[in-house]
Amino acid sequence: MGIMAVLQSAQRNSDNSDTTSRKSKATSAAKTTKSASKTSKTAASKPTTKRKRVDPETRRMNEALNGLVVEAPAPVIEVKEPGEFGRINIMDVTPGEERGTYPARVEIGEPFKVTAQVFIEGRTKVGATAVVRNPRGRETMRLPMTCTNPGLDRWEVTLKCGEHSDLKPWEDGYAAVKRQLGIWTVTVEGWEDTYTSWLHDARIKVKVEDDVENALNSGAELLARWALTKESGITAKDRKVLEQAAETMANKELSPKERLAAGDNPEIAALHETHPLRDGLSASQPQRFKVERPKSSFAAWYQFFPRSEGATRDPQTGKITQGTLKTSISGLERAKAEGFDIVYLPPIFPIGVTNRKGRNNTLVAGPDDPGSPFGIGSELGGHDTVDPLLGTMDDFKALCQRAHELGLEIALDFALQCSPDHPWVKQHPEWFRHKPDGTIAFAENPPKKYQDIYPIDFNTDMPGIEKEVERVLNLWIDAGVTIFRIDNPHTKPVRFWQDVIAAVTKRHPEVLFLAEAFTRPGMMRALSYVGFTQSHCYFPWRNTKEELAEYLPVTNGDDGYYQHNTFWPTTPDILTAYVRDNGIAGHCVRAVLAAMGSPSWGIYNGFELLENKQRPGFEEQIDNEKYEVKVRDWDKAKKYGVAKMLTALNKIRRSHPAALSYHNLTVLETSDPNILAFARHTPADLTGTGQADTLIVVVNLDGHDAHQAMVHLDLDKLGLPTDRPLNVRDELTGREFQWGWDNFVSLAPWADVAHVLTVQ
Incomplete structure (x- = not known):
């Protein structure tokens, strides 16, 4: 199969994937199919008089890729009933409903954690995305999941349903809050991460000069297909970035390192983070959450x-x-x-x-x-x-x-x-x-x-x-x-x-x-x-x-x-x-x-x-x-x-948004049996301020004697910077300190029984 045929097939698969991923109910899917059928009949009855204009960037890319032979991407496999697997395997989504009867309960706007096993056969890389929908089925949040345990294929993400509110039932504006209450859903989407799998192998092959041409041509095809995939949601500007990168990677007049760099750089990495190419897209059964009014949790x-x-x-x-x-x-x-x-x-x-x-x-x-x-x-x-x-x-x-x-x-x-x-x-x-x-x-x-x-x-x-x-x-x-x-x-x-x-x-x-x-x-x-x-x-x-x-x-x-x-x-x-x-x-x-x-x-x-x-x-x-x-x-x-x-x-x-949730606490290691420490962390996506919020609480449990301890922070696990000292402020006293991985604390009951520190 030639490269253009593959890209045309990818475009068709992309359109189908886009429809499948956005329709959650069988009735909606049926209506879409019926509508599409009518449209196709109408189109067939009228002669086509216009040809889609191809911009110069796309034309040059097509010419550069002409004649390459590549593998077909992983297809989307339709799931017709509960229990069937898609192309990607998704299992053990947590929190799980008790017997499918009692959905997990969260307050509106309360950050909470969802985890799942997401994997595929062999050594191919996968990615995962979590999608939140309100009681009317409208998507309100879509966030990438992070693999926290590769050996167990465990992925996780912190989400929220709606925005936090302090409105009381009798106050103006509560009606808008009330409309958001009810059963929300979270769907875990798994997909073959073709780009990451390719990049891992291509870096090695270019470095050791093994099968370099095939590795780079595969990358050129991948970037070109990515540019044409509607499901990725890329902008016209990003599309041109991918097309130019594909053209450069296919240019045999450049060195292998120059060609690889076209697809291995911060700009492409950022695009992969926000709008990845998702082959073999598969979705879990929607997980239900009962979203309750303000003060139900906090x-x-x-x-x-x-x-x-x-x-x-x-x-x-x-x-x-x-x-x-x-x-x-x-x-x-x-x-x-x-x-x-x-x-x-x-x-x-x-x-x-x-x-x-x-x-x-x-x-x-x-x-x-x-x-x-x-x-x-x-x-x-x-x-x-x-x-x-x-x-x-x-x-x-x-x-x-x-x-x-x-x-x-x-x-x-x-x-x-x-x-x-x-x-x-x-x-x-x-x-x-x-x-x-x-x-x-x-x-x-x-x-x-x-x-x-x-x-x-x-x-x-x-x-x-x-x-x-x-x-x-x-x-x-x-x-x-x-x-x-x-x-x-x-x-x-x-x-x-x-x-x-x-x-x-x-x-x-x-x-x-x-x-x-x-x-x-x-x-x-x-x-x-x-x-x-x-x-x-x-x-x-x-x-x-x-x-x-x-x-x-x-x-x-x-x-x-x-x-x-x-x-x-x-x-x-x-x-x-x-x-x-x-x-x-x-x-x-x-x-x-x-x-x-x-x-x-x-x-x-x-x-x-x-x-x-x-x-x-x-x-x-x-x-x-x-x-x-x-x-x-x-x-x-x-x-x-x-x-x-x-x-x-x-x-x-x-x-502090970090104080709102039942699902963001981590106990910290301390060296004294009377010093307890724990942290609460809410990522920037969920605070409503655009800034991550972290509280570190250190308490001397002895009401009579002073105690000292080293408090250990796992900066990576808490999502905190590792390349610089942390500026922290004690919310109880206003004093400021610098913290890092290991930190000395001294608390005396006649002075400070505790620190409640905010990471600045």
């Missing part, structure tokens, strides 16, 4: 009890006057000042009287003990009623309105449990578990007993319970709630939550759900499958370097496509020995780890005031706010400096 939570916010103590009698929803405005303003964007409120419903718990969970309540807000329900109402001691439904709506004015979302705790006084007990006694003697059993988790709570029995009338819960949740959504924190969802049927969340989000797709589920991995994964957007996790108990170095990559890895762990240093239920024993430095350390170790983190108020005394024998605070009203002097927060740290961390998070 969020900063702040929790306070409304009854304590604004509470006062009479200096004469010591009697406490509890706070209300109206006085809780101060809590909103504090959360805003510290940079948080979600305010989480414990249950605000009426509290039962029967078996009401006293201070520190005692079985007998005093006359002034308010009881636990988790003992829900009294003669005043149940889950659909505001506790009159806090105010009215109008007061709650006003609180939500003020939160929205401050740019804060309101998350409400929903605990599906009832006090013996709850209206449901009389209205629906069949909803509760009974003992053999006919009495209702109180909740137990031996040896723990919850005498103030009746557990619900889902085996008698689950559809009825679902309907009632949906009604209640919709009531609070109408009042201004956009997020629900669900108490102990793992003690209820997964199918129950699946039904409820599906029904609620069908009507209110903007609503998010946080699972307070400290339980087995399988249950936590199942809850994420059925709609829990975020989850509490075991971060509070990961305190040593070894524990954190193991846990951070799990949270920020493939698990993060489903279970979005939110890191809380403390909660009303959790106060660990580490926080108890490490003072101000320990509080700041845990805040840094929480804020920078996960895109989602939260603080329970009082953390700023160093409330770290444990109830003897328990990992929770003494004088626990769950059982009493707290009167706090917030003016004291300044002397500890913890609030200042929280504010700084939230500012850093908002300013």
Whole structure:
């Protein structure tokens, strides 16, 4: 076959390849074929009167290549059904869907990693490209993949679906964000990298003067075919570059090195990087991603009890006057000042009287003990009623309105449990578990007993319970709630939550759900499958370097496509020995780890005031706010400096795209067992600024003594420059340093508990 015949065949193959790669649905392909058939008939009925004009560059190239004989390029092989291979083999695309049922979940604009095995037979080189399409099938991103493990044919790339946004559901412009939510797809395209394969062999042959003429003629043909391939998407200017290079390479009057240089130079290399010749183009099955709204992954939570916010103590009698929803405005303003964007409120419903718990969970309540807000329900109402001691439904709506004015979302705790006084007990006694003697059993988790709570029995009338819960949740959504924190969802049927969340989000797709589920991995994964957007996790108990170095990559890895762990240093239920024993430095350390170790983190108020005394024998605070009203002097927060740290961390998070993702964390090597370091890196293509963003976090885990360590950076792996020192800036102090592969760090708890470094 002559060279011109080959080029004509390549042109036809290119046109077919271009159509195949851009049509993802059979119906679209059928319409294209039908249209093409009509066009061909029309063209056949009319005589051709014009011949396509050939420009001088192309004519000279054709003359230079005339008479050469070359191999045919790898064809595109049609894939007619799932499971068939194309010309290039593509396998094990990650993240993979669970049984093809539950797509991976990402927040809009959140960078995430896709990997795949891409290979071909023999020693031929291949390339890979990832293509992102929105719910309407429109291509929004196309990026080359990088081979990170040649021995395993493993390729990877970092992508994103849509652009990051901080818009709230009630704000102007959110409608445009909402239109981008839903099921997106990522397709991995594999192709024979004919240019790289040729270049590898041609360099060797020219160097050793072996079969040089054939090697250079093959290169000339390849560049000429590349210039004619529409699928490459090259411009007219680039086409001329390739044609001139092909002509030069075919010129036997030049030396072999001169001819090779025409196709082996930075200009051609750059063109290969952006618009490669892709022979044998093959595509994977589209991988689905569920793209969720802002704050589904990247969020900063702040929790306070409304009854304590604004509470006062009479200096004469010591009697406490509890706070209300109206006085809780101060809590909103504090959360805003510290940079948080979600305010989480414990249950605000009426509290039962029967078996009401006293201070520190005692079985007998005093006359002034308010009881636990988790003992829900009294003669005043149940889950659909505001506790009159806090105010009215109008007061709650006003609180939500003020939160929205401050740019804060309101998350409400929903605990599906009832006090013996709850209206449901009389209205629906069949909803509760009974003992053999006919009495209702109180909740137990031996040896723990919850005498103030009746557990619900889902085996008698689950559809009825679902309907009632949906009604209640919709009531609070109408009042201004956009997020629900669900108490102990793992003690209820997964199918129950699946039904409820599906029904609620069908009507209110903007609503998010946080699972307070400290339980087995399988249950936590199942809850994420059925709609829990975020989850509490075991971060509070990961305190040593070894524990954190193991846990951070799990949270920020493939698990993060489903279970979005939110890191809380403390909660009303959790106060660990580490926080108890490490003072101000320990509080700041845990805040840094929480804020920078996960895109989602939260603080329970009082953390700023160093409330770290444990109830003897328990990992929770003494004088626990769950059982009493707290009167706090917030003016004291300044002397500890913890609030200042929280504010700084939230500012850093908002300013750096690298903090947004569950899929970009790398633990770094350090030489001291008390120094933990990790990096977050987002490439320039995905930051929205055109500049790569890298954060390096180094923490001294010892709250009492100074420690020094060497911190090793794998510059290549992190995509950082290797030919010059890195200028880094500590976002906590403003100090600047120069870093490289190995770096000395000294951190003292009385000075700097951590560095949060930005690569300049």
